[in-house]
Amino acid sequence: MDKLPRWADVVLVPLICLIIAFAFCGILIAAIGQSPLQAIWIMIDGSFGTTNGLGYTLYYATNFIFTGLAVSIAFQASLFNIGGEGQATLGGLGVALSCLLIPWPHWSLALLGSLAAGAAFGAAWGFLPAWLQAKRGSHIVITTMMFNFIAYALMNYVLVNLLRPMGSMDPASARFDKAYNLPKLGDILGLVGIPFSNRNPANISFVIAIALAVGVWALIWHTRLGYALRAFGKQEKAALYAGIDPVKITIYALLLSGGISGLMAVNAVQGAAHRLVLNSVEGAGFIGIAVALMGRNHPFGIVIASILFGFLYQGGSQLAMGTTIPREVIIVLQALVILFTGALPYMVQKPLEHLFAKRGGAK
Amino acid sequence: MDLASFLQILDSTIRLATPLLFACLAGLYSERAGVFDIGLEGKMLVAAFAAAAASYGSGNVWVGVLAGIGAALMFAAIHGLASITFRGNQLISGVAVNFLASGLTVVLGASWFQLGGQTPALVDGMRFAEITLPFAAPANESGDLGLLGGIYSQVLSGHSILVYVALACVPLTWWVLYRTRFGLRLRAVGENPAAVDTAGVSVTGLRYAAVGITGVLCGLAGAYMSMGLSAGFLREMTAGRGYIALAALIFAKWRPWYALMACLLFGLLDAIAIRFQNIDIGVLVIPVQFTQALPYILTVIILAGFVGKAIPPRAGGEAYVKER
Numbered sequence: 231m232d233k234l235p236r237w238a239d240v241v242l243v244p245l246i247c248l249i250i251a252f253a254f255c256g257i258l259i260a261a262i263g264q265s266p267l268q269a270i271w272i273m274i275d276g277s278f279g280t281t282n283g284l285g286y287t288l289y290y291a292t293n294f295i296f297t298g299l300a301v302s303i304a305f306q307a308s309l310f311n312i313g314g315e316g317q318a319t320l321g322g323l324g325v326a327l328s329c330l331l332i333p334w335p336h337w338s339l340a341l342l343g344s345l346a347a348g349a350a351f352g353a354a355w356g357f358l359p360a361w362l363q364a365k366r367g368s369h370i371v372i373t374t375m376m377f378n379f380i381a382y383a384l385m386n387y388v389l390v391n392l393l394r395p396m397g398s399m400d401p402a403s404a405r406f407d408k409a410y411n412l413p414k415l416g417d418i419l420g421l422v423g424i425p426f427s428n429r430n431p432a433n434i435s436f437v438i439a440i441a442l443a444v445g446v447w448a449l450i451w452h453t454r455l456g457y458a459l460r461a462f463g464k465q466e467k468a469a470l471y472a473g474i475d476p477v478k479i480t481i482y483a484l485l486l487s488g489g490i491s492g493l494m495a496v497n498a499v500q501g502a503a504h505r506l507v508l509n510s511v512e513g514a515g516f517i518g519i520a521v522a523l524m525g526r527n528h529p530f531g532i533v534i535a536s537i538l539f540g541f542l543y544q545g546g547s548q549l550a551m552g553t554t555i556p557r558e559v560i561i562v563l564q565a566l567v568i569l570f571t572g573a574l575p576y577m578v579q580k581p582l583e584h585l586f587a588k589r590g591g592a593k
Numbered sequence: 594m595d596l597a598s599f600l601q602i603l604d605s606t607i608r609l610a611t612p613l614l615f616a617c618l619a620g621l622y623s624e625r626a627g628v629f630d631i632g633l634e635g636k637m638l639v640a641a642f643a644a645a646a647a648s649y650g651s652g653n654v655w656v657g658v659l660a661g662i663g664a665a666l667m668f669a670a671i672h673g674l675a676s677i678t679f680r681g682n683q684l685i686s687g688v689a690v691n692f693l694a695s696g697l698t699v700v701l702g703a704s705w706f707q708l709g710g711q712t713p714a715l716v717d718g719m720r721f722a723e724i725t726l727p728f729a730a731p732a733n734e735s736g737d738l739g740l741l742g743g744i745y746s747q748v749l750s751g752h753s754i755l756v757y758v759a760l761a762c763v764p765l766t767w768w769v770l771y772r773t774r775f776g777l778r779l780r781a782v783g784e785n786p787a788a789v790d791t792a793g794v795s796v797t798g799l800r801y802a803a804v805g806i807t808g809v810l811c812g813l814a815g816a817y818m819s820m821g822l823s824a825g826f827l828r829e830m831t832a833g834r835g836y837i838a839l840a841a842l843i844f845a846k847w848r849p850w851y852a853l854m855a856c857l858l859f860g861l862l863d864a865i866a867i868r869f870q871n872i873d874i875g876v877l878v879i880p881v882q883f884t885q886a887l888p889y890i891l892t893v894i895i896l897a898g899f900v901g902k903a904i905p906p907r908a909g910g911e912a913y914v915k916e917r
Contacts (some may be wrong), residue, residue, distance in 0.1 A: 362896065368897050377893070383885050386882045516692070554703075556700050558695070561692055562692075573681035573682055573683075574679050
């Protein structure tokens with residue numbers, strides 16, 4: 231069978247999957263008696279129409295870049311880390327402890343502390359499933375999934391019993407010192423004279439996320455470790471023969487993946503909420519799966535897919551405000567994107583291959 | 594703790610174990626046939642919604658059951674299509690199914706009933722009636738039944754029909770798996786599909802049959818959730834039970850009788866977590882969160898092979914490609 235040209239594989243396949251998913255959602259919206267065209271317009275206007283809307287879009291996108299990169303690093307080693315949710319939850323705990331317990335003299339140092347603590351806690355939560363997979367053969371999908379639930383229970387315990395301020399009923403930590411608030415994206419753009427709204431949670435973490443995407447790209451394709459990850463993912467036996475230790479690679483992959491998931495908390499916990507709440511991740515760990523699949527496992531694709539999902543999330547909340555269409559329409563869309571790009575790739579790919587083969591034959 | 598509250602805990606154990614048991618057996622068929630299914634949660638959720646909606650619309654609980662089974666079958670068909678016909682990634686397909694259910698139930702529910710995603714409360718006739726077993730004392734006259742009488746009258750009696758169906762499914766599943774030709778082939782297709790294919794039996798057909806049974810059982814699990822355990826559908830009402838069922842399946846090492854034990858154990862933990870908040874055992878206080886997380890922790894320990902190794906069906910998770 232002829233393979234697809236690279237541009238078709240990278241651009242056309244995800245695009246067609248996206249169009250199918252959008253079409254399904256359009257039908258769904260029409261079926262509940264609403265106008266799909268009006269819905270998409272509200273979404274676009276709400277997420278790109280103003281710099282404030284754009285700020286929200288980029289804030290959500292930042293979360294998804296972190297979790298998407300996390301999923302993709304594990305994918306490179308053919309490991310499906312479904313535990314981004316739990317790892318980011320623990321990352322939140324790390325960030326909160328760093329901000330609450332250590333008297334940082336300046337926000338920039340607090341940021342460094344949060345980056346280190348978030349990554350360390352997230353990586354720690356990824357370590358045990360990785361070790362169990364490598365040493366004991368426990369299926370990593372099941373263990374990381376179980377660790378998501380254990381993380382939720384742990385967080386519930388920590389917030390209710392340990393971090394909750396006296397007299398508060400909310401299962402949430404105290405607010406962090408205002409001095410640790412991260413610079414808003416609006417402030418940063420203001421420095422170079424670009425007017426950008428300040429009333430949204432987008433912050434410096436977006437820049438960190440983009441830098442991290444470049445870093446992951448360099449790591450995967452330009453370092454020994456990246457090579458080992460890819461080799462292990464492509465052919466485990468051959469990698470073993472080439473002297474790559476499967477135990478080490480599995481653990482490295484999950485430490486990296488969990489650590490990057492944990493970094494998400496810098497954006498969501500320190501950057502936006504300024505305190506630790508029970509569900510600080512809000513499903514971003516799972517969206518990471520959709521983003522990694524949609525972005526074809528490439529950091530550049532992941533950034534694009536994250537902005538797309540950021541648009542969907544911001545657009546979805548606009549939809550809920552402006553119409554009677556529930557924002558859960560976005561979850562349906564997300565499910566369809568995962569289904570078509572991740573589980574049914576052959577359904578789109580095979581007919582396309584036929585098409586390209588025919589065209590090639592006609593020449 | 595007195596006898597009455599002990600019996601009450603056992604009673605709610607049975608109730609809470611029922612959806613787990615249906616879902617666990619559902620997963621057992623699918624995974625024994627070599628199709629991993631982490632979409633049990635989604636199938637239960639969509640079935641719970643469809644069951645409650647149809648039951649409310651028709652006023653008949655059985656119409657609800659059929660609708661629940663139908664909805665779960667449709668979702669099972671998506672999973673089958675992705676993982677059998679199109680040879681996609683079964684785990685990713687399961688994740689997609691879960692999200693699809695979670696989004697679709699709220700979108701449809703909110704626009705049909707205008708209650709923010711839940712269905713109106715179901716009244717008598719729209720939900721399952723409780724069955725009193727023969728010779729069982731009614732709930733209000735349980736003065737001095739003793740332990741055995743109490744267990745019979747209060748724990749075993751007084752549940753809806755689906756509870757007994759779920760319990761009956763355990764020996765039935767055992768019989769189907771180990772005593773019928775279909776069961777032998779089903780197990781074979783999960784271990785070595787090539788051998789089954791060589792014998793001239795359709796791997797695809799068997800796997801679709803297994804996924805279909807999974808759909809029916811998930812449908813019953815969901816129907817029990819919204820029409821037995823509670824009176825109506827609430828958003829995200831399955832609350833991770835599909836994952837607990839998956840954990841129970843691993844805990845039971847993919848065997849039906851052990852599945853019953855595992856589901857009863859996890860049901861008991863759930864009942865204890867609901868009844869007592871934090872448990873003071875003198876030396877230390879066990880927080881309720883620990884009880885809630887215990888099924889997952891136990892499953893990780895079992896998976897790690899520290900207490901007997903859990904080995905999944907060998908061909909699980911792989912699509913079968915006929916050699917050409």
